[in-house]
Amino acid sequence: MTVAGLLLAAGEGRRLGRPKALVDLDGRLLVERGLATLTAGGCTPVHVVLGAAHDEVLAAADLAGATVVLNEDWRAGLASSLRAGLAALPSQVEAVVVALVDQPLVTPEVVRRLRQAYDGGAVTAVATYGGLPRNPVLLARSTWADVAAQASGDTGARAFLRANPDLTTPVPCDDVGAPDDVDTPAELATLRRRLLTQS
Known part of the structure; x- marks a missing residue:
């Protein structure tokens, strides 16, 4: 079964003050961390959707092994990146794990568990933490058209x-990852402190 990875990394990071893809966390850009997580989780191929400051991201980040998808409509929100990413996946892909660039505590094991759920017959699978659905999510190809049609603004597959x-x-x-995201400088500082105490 071919399960691809799709990393959404096109936003400008308005509240953060810079594109999240370019944020350095523990010596690695968030876009590089997200790509590595999907790859180590067994996804192939992996597509990375870029938008804001894409030239800077391409110049600064090591995205070797990934297919870069440029979302010219990134200002319309996350839904536009999800649609662009799904549309770019090759025909042999049967399902995709969709991850967000601003959740660096998602681990390869989270991705592997979603893939295992698909192997077990799941049509869609959602990582939960504390019983609440968050990201990443796995979507079988049979759902993509409806997911794309219902996605709007900054809401992706949730609808x-x-x-x-x-x-x-x-x-x-819960035991292999966390959904903490990086939306503000304060959240980034908190995450850096958390990683420092874990090291």
Whole structure:
């Protein structure tokens, strides 16, 4: 079974003050960390959707092994990046794990668990933490058209998943990852302190 990875990394990071893809965390750009997580989790191919400051990202980041998808419509929000990414995946891909660039505590094991859920027959699978659905998510190809149609603004697959709970398999990941995201300088500072105490 071919399960691809899709990293959404096109936003400008307005509240953060710079594109999240270019944020250095523990010596590595967030876009590089996200690519490595999907790759180590067994996804192939891996597509990275860029938008804001894409020239800077391409110049600064090591994205070897990834296919870069440019979302010219990135200002329209995350949904536009999800649509661009899904549309770019090759025909042999049967499912995709969609991850966000600003959640660096997601680990390869989270990705592997989503892939295992798909191997077990799941149509969609969602990583949960504390019982709550977050990211990443896995989407079988049969859902992509509906997911793309229902995505809007900064909401990606959530609308489809909420409308189709019977198709969604929750995958607990509390023990192997965390959904903390980086939206503000304060959140970034907190995350850096957390990583420092773990090292």
